[in-house]
Amino acid sequence: MIIGAGIAGAGMAYRLAPKGSVAVLDMEAQAGYHTTGRSAAFYAETYGGPKLQPLTTASKGFFRAPPEGFSEAPLQGPLGAIHIFREDQREEADAALAEMSVLPGVRVLPAEEVLRRAPYLKPDMLTAGIDDPDCANLDVAALHQGYLKGAKAHGAQVLLESGLESAVYEGGRWQVKTRTGALTARVLINTAGAWADQVAERAGVKPLGVTPLRRTIVTFKNPQGLPFDRHGPVIIDVGEAFYFKPEGEGYMVSPADETPSVPTDAQPELEDIAVAVDHFERVTGATVEKLEAKWAGLRTFAPDRAPVIGFDADQPAFFWSVGQGGYGIQTSPAWSALAATLVLGEDLPEELKAHGVRPELYSPARFR
Structure with missing residues (x-):
């Protein structure tokens, strides 16, 4: 279960839906209403510092040549x-x-x-x-909708106006109460952006201080x-x-x-x-x-201004994918690939390794 349908949540749903049952909850009537829909919409490898750069560089190939059928419009255009x-x-x-x-x-x-x-x-x-x-314009709407379309094509549910109210972990499952009803999930994925700490608290997880x-x-x-x-x-x-x-x-x-x-x-x-x-x-x-x-x-x-991607140090069924700062759009292909790999317990893709993406740099355990 993914909490938040902005670019982080949509990207996670796109990566995870082919591998299992996925639901995305969002409190708004429109997915991506907040930060995703208000982006300056450009890609710059030089923007964000050394911990962001590997994720940005590893995303370049996706923007230049997205999977077939992902979007009718090009995801990027020339800018400099x-x-x-x-x-x-x-x-x-x-x-x-x-x-x-x-x-x-x-x-x-x-x-x-x-x-x-x-x-x-x-x-x-x-x-x-x-x-x-190599700085480029990005079509944020095409990217966001491509993620959501691909996720839905593999059965993902996108539940709008259905924010998380509380979640309790018992018997190996999350018992989740939302505005529109009760749901269960094996893993709770926090992609709630500015509301990330509130989501953690509602799930009984210690907030990070974002x-x-x-x-x-x-x-x-x-x-x-x-x-x-x-x-x-x-x-x-x-x-x-x-x-x-x-x-x-x-x-x-x-x-x-x-x-x-x-x-x-x-x-x-x-x-x-x-x-x-x-x-x-x-x-x-x-x-x-x-x-x-x-x-x-x-x-x-996050407190150190670096991404937070990984399972919580104290609650192994709660996954953090937060702290995008102003770089969530330009890093989203690699960010979502890394996050999905960690959720599924798979080996890190070679493309991410080749660009210097190291999961330990983003682990939530660094705050404990």
Whole structure:
């Protein structure tokens, strides 16, 4: 039984349904209503640090060539990313480059090359950039629906508006009470994102202390007079103070905020919206007249900001698949493959081993 039908839960259902009986519970009327449906929707191997990178890299093949029939639409499209930095950010840039340089194609771009590829940037706002040519746009909806469609084709039940109220483990089975009735399961899989600790408590399992952090995104049309390239790269501040990318006829911008929040239907705050716009205006010199859209989502982190994938140290029938932070979409093929392997007690797939995925890095036992 999987608790949560966002990208983590959908991916788990897709991997596990061919091997046994699977039910997915979600408290909302729409699967993926919260964080999954509010993603910035890009893939960047250089984003997230050394513990996330193996999962991201190991997911690349799935995005480029998904299984036959998985999705009618391509899962990814070209984008590219440039991490820009000023002279006073040189130390941060050196540290970032040291992490990124293990990946092919990553190199330092002189300012003139950055400006050629992103002519909307002000020359005095950058010293150079770090190129990530394999960064790609992702079709999050196609990925999420592909997982759910594949899971249902193998008999998985997706029970919406049916959140978990309590679970008791006795006689080798979970006795689960939901909003819509009682169910039983051999294994309870926690993919509840911001609600992960609440789910654990309702199952009598010690919570991990995960922290939901609010992140804001705004979109607007390209400001008048500013050069525009709908196929231009995502621009990321090397200190992760902001990022933006072309979206439609304008831009999607985030101030990369990380404001602690209770688990909730996150909404953007006026101050964070203003910060997002200010970052864009400062690095481009343009004036944003009107927003087209604004939203916020919750990126949930474990105490050490690394993924948590594995059976609970004290309750071996309770499985954690949480702490995706802002990287759940781009890691989901490898993440779900690893998690399903651990649930089933199978050997780690060679493809994951080849990219340096090590289950012990993500074990919940590290918090005990």
